[in-house]
Amino acid sequence: MRINQKRRTFVLSLLLSAPVIFFSALASAGPVADQTKKELKFGFVPGPYEDTFRKGIEPILAKQGYRIRYYSFSSGLEANNAVFTGDIDANIMQHSVFLEAYNQRNRTDLVGIVHVPTPPMGLYSRKYRTTADVQAGSRVVVPNDPVNLERALKILAGLGWIGLKPAANPIDVTELDVASNSKGVKITPLESAQAPRALEDVELAAVQGNFAIYSGLKLTDALALEKMTLPYVNVVAVRKQNVDVQWARDITSAYKSPEFQQTIRNDRFYDGFRLPDYFSKS
CATH class of the missing domain: 3.40.190.10 (Periplasmic binding protein-like II)
Structure with a gap:
C-alpha cells in the first residue's frame, strides 16, 4: 500500500467547513424536544460503541419501555449532522475536543451528556x-x-x-x-x-x-x-435543547447504573479501556 505523504490538511477544516453551514433557519432551530418519546435513534461509526450499547445499555432502556433503532455512519461528520438535523437523537463516537471543533466550525449546538468507556489510542x-x-x-x-x-x-x-x-x-x-x-x-x-x-x-x-x-x-x-485524559473520553452527544428531556436523562442514568458498570467490569474485552470517572473504584 502506498501511503499518501502529501502535507495533510486539517480534516475537520475540510469536512466541517463552510459548505456544511447551509442549514436553514428552520433546520437550525431543530425539531421540538419530545419529552415522552419511546423510540430512540442512535448513530455509530466503526468501533466498539454500538456493541457496548447493545450489550449494556439497550437492556436497561428496554425495561423502561424504549425501542432502539441503530444507524451506521462512515464518518463523525455524518453522524453529527444527523443529530443536528434531527434524523437521529444521539450519537456515540467522539470525544469532547472533536465535538467542540465541530460545533465551532458549523455553528451547531451538540452537547455531550455522559462519558462512555473509551479505548485509548x-x-x-x-x-x-x-x-x-x-x-x-x-x-x-x-x-x-x-x-x-x-x-x-x-x-x-x-x-x-x-x-x-x-x-x-x-x-x-x-x-x-x-x-x-x-x-x-x-x-x-x-x-x-x-x-x-x-x-x-x-x-x-x-x-x-x-x-x-x-x-x-x-x-x-x-x-x-x-x-487518556478526560477531554478525550468519548461522550453520548445530543442537541443542546434535548439535554434535559426525560429520554436523555434516562440514557445518562443507564450508563451510570450499577448494572452497566458490572457488565463492563465482567467482560475482559474492556481491559485497557479508559472508564468514566463515575465508575465505582471497587
Missing part, C-alpha cells in the same frame, strides 16, 4: 515487540487531523522520542509543533481509519482505539497506550 507495530527495539529512522503513521495528531505526538513525547512545543492548540497542531526528534522517527500523517492497514508497510502506527478494535488489534498488544 495506542502505538502498534508488526515489526517490533517493545519500544526498546525501535530503531532510529523508523516510520510511524499518525492521524492526519490535528485533534488526534496531538494525541499521537503525546504518545511519542511520553516515550522520550520527540519534544513538543508548549501550549499548542489541539485543533491547530501540525508536525511543525515537534520541536525535537531524538529518536529520529519519520512521522507520516495518514487518515485515521487507514492506520491499521498501514502496519503492513511501516514500522509503527498510532491507531485510535475504536479503529484498533474494529480491525482486530488488541489494546494489550500495543507497544504504548496514551494516558
Whole structure:
C-alpha cells in the first residue's frame, strides 16, 4: 500500500467547513424536544460503541419501555449532522475536543451528556515487540487531523522520542509543533481509519482505539497506550435543547447504573479501556 505523504490538511477544516453551514433557519432551530418519546435513534461509526450499547445499555432502556433503532455512519461528520438535523437523537463516537471543533466550525449546538468507556489510542507495530527495539529512522503513521495528531505526538513525547512545543492548540497542531526528534522517527500523517492497514508497510502506527478494535488489534498488544485524559473520553452527544428531556436523562442514568458498570467490569474485552470517572473504584 502506498501511503499518501502529501502535507495533510486539517480534516475537520475540510469536512466541517463552510459548505456544511447551509442549514436553514428552520433546520437550525431543530425539531421540538419530545419529552415522552419511546423510540430512540442512535448513530455509530466503526468501533466498539454500538456493541457496548447493545450489550449494556439497550437492556436497561428496554425495561423502561424504549425501542432502539441503530444507524451506521462512515464518518463523525455524518453522524453529527444527523443529530443536528434531527434524523437521529444521539450519537456515540467522539470525544469532547472533536465535538467542540465541530460545533465551532458549523455553528451547531451538540452537547455531550455522559462519558462512555473509551479505548485509548495506542502505538502498534508488526515489526517490533517493545519500544526498546525501535530503531532510529523508523516510520510511524499518525492521524492526519490535528485533534488526534496531538494525541499521537503525546504518545511519542511520553516515550522520550520527540519534544513538543508548549501550549499548542489541539485543533491547530501540525508536525511543525515537534520541536525535537531524538529518536529520529519519520512521522507520516495518514487518515485515521487507514492506520491499521498501514502496519503492513511501516514500522509503527498510532491507531485510535475504536479503529484498533474494529480491525482486530488488541489494546494489550500495543507497544504504548496514551494516558487518556478526560477531554478525550468519548461522550453520548445530543442537541443542546434535548439535554434535559426525560429520554436523555434516562440514557445518562443507564450508563451510570450499577448494572452497566458490572457488565463492563465482567467482560475482559474492556481491559485497557479508559472508564468514566463515575465508575465505582471497587
